Amino acid sequence: DAGITQSPRHKVTETGTPVTLRCHQTENHRYMYWYRQDPGHGLRLIHYSYGVKDTDKGEVSDGYSVSRSKTEDFLLTLESATSSQTSVYFCAISGTSGRRVPSTDTQYFGPGTRLTVL
Amino acid sequence: DAKTTQPTSMDCAEGRAANLPCNHSTISGNEYVYWYRQIHSQGPQYIIHGLKNNETNEMASLIITEDRKSSTLILPHATLRDTAVYYCIVRVANSGYSTLTFGKGTMLLVSP
Numbered sequence: 036d037a038g039i040t041q042s043p044r045h046k047v048t049e050t051g052t053p054v055t056l057r058c059h060q061t062e063n064h065r066y067m068y069w070y071r072q073d074p075g076h077g078l079r080l081i082h083y084s085y086g087v088k089d090t091d092k093g094e095v096s097d098g099y100s101v102s103r104s105k106t107e108d109f110l111l112t113l114e115s116a117t118s119s120q121t122s123v124y125f126c127a128i129s130g131t132s133g134r135r136v137p138s139t140d141t142q143y144f145g146p147g148t149r150l151t152v153l
Numbered sequence: 154d155a156k157t158t159q160p161t162s163m164d165c166a167e168g169r170a171a172n173l174p175c176n177h178s179t180i181s182g183n184e185y186v187y188w189y190r191q192i193h194s195q196g197p198q199y200i201i202h203g204l205k206n207n208e209t210n211e212m213a214s215l216i217i218t219e220d221r222k223s224s225t226l227i228l229p230h231a232t233l234r235d236t237a238v239y240y241c242i243v244r245v246a247n248s249g250y251s252t253l254t255f256g257k258g259t260m261l262l263v264s265p
Contacts, residue, residue, distance in 0.1 A: 077254070077255040077256065077257075078197070078253065078255045125196050125197070127196075127253075141187075141199050141202065142199070142253055143199060144196035144197045144198070144199075145196050146195060146196050147194075147195070147196050
């Protein structure tokens with residue numbers, strides 16, 4: 036697909052432990068996103084980034100933090116994982132626009148990370 | 154963003170055309186129609202998008218009615234690998250911060 040990898044692809048962890056998921060792109064796209072997908076809720080945006088060190092919250096950002104120190108990498112951290120954060124996490128990238136905010140440029144998704152918090 | 158309505162499921166024989174409808178009767182003039190699909194356990198895959206003209210690419214064709222209140226995604230020769238959930242999404246152009254809102258989509262089952 037669009038040169039997006041996610042790691043790890045599967046992870047099982049225990050409540051209270053920190054977890055970091057990585058999204059790596061080779062497309063040099065400006066915008067990067069983290070979504071979670073749960074049955075009955077579809078995809079929901081957690082955080083997004085519109086440039087290096089520029090990030091903002093999505094609709095379900097509580098309990099999550101992100102960092103983007105390089106164009107190609109967008110990290111999602113669960114500081115203290117809870118069972119409600121068991122989900123499939125997808126990273127997406129978009130755009131070559133110079134606009135600050137996410138545009139309607141097509142979003143391309145990574146393969147996902149399945150996270151289970153026991 | 155405008156709301157979309159899609160059938161819950163559809164069946165298609167392998168090799169035949171799959172025509173997936175989407176109703177977006179409240180669409181605004183600056184909203185695009187996007188189609189994505191999600192094969193089981195994989196990330197959503199972009200298929201095609203359009204504003205008001207019909208569009209075609211290597212994967213599919215998108216037919217948008219003249220009043221833009223509905224559209225049809227056409228997979229011209231469906232294969233078993235096209236079995237997936239197909240999502241029709243309407244998005245405002247240049248809306249600033251926004252997210253892709255995936256509804257329930259249409260589960261397309263392609264059978265031999």
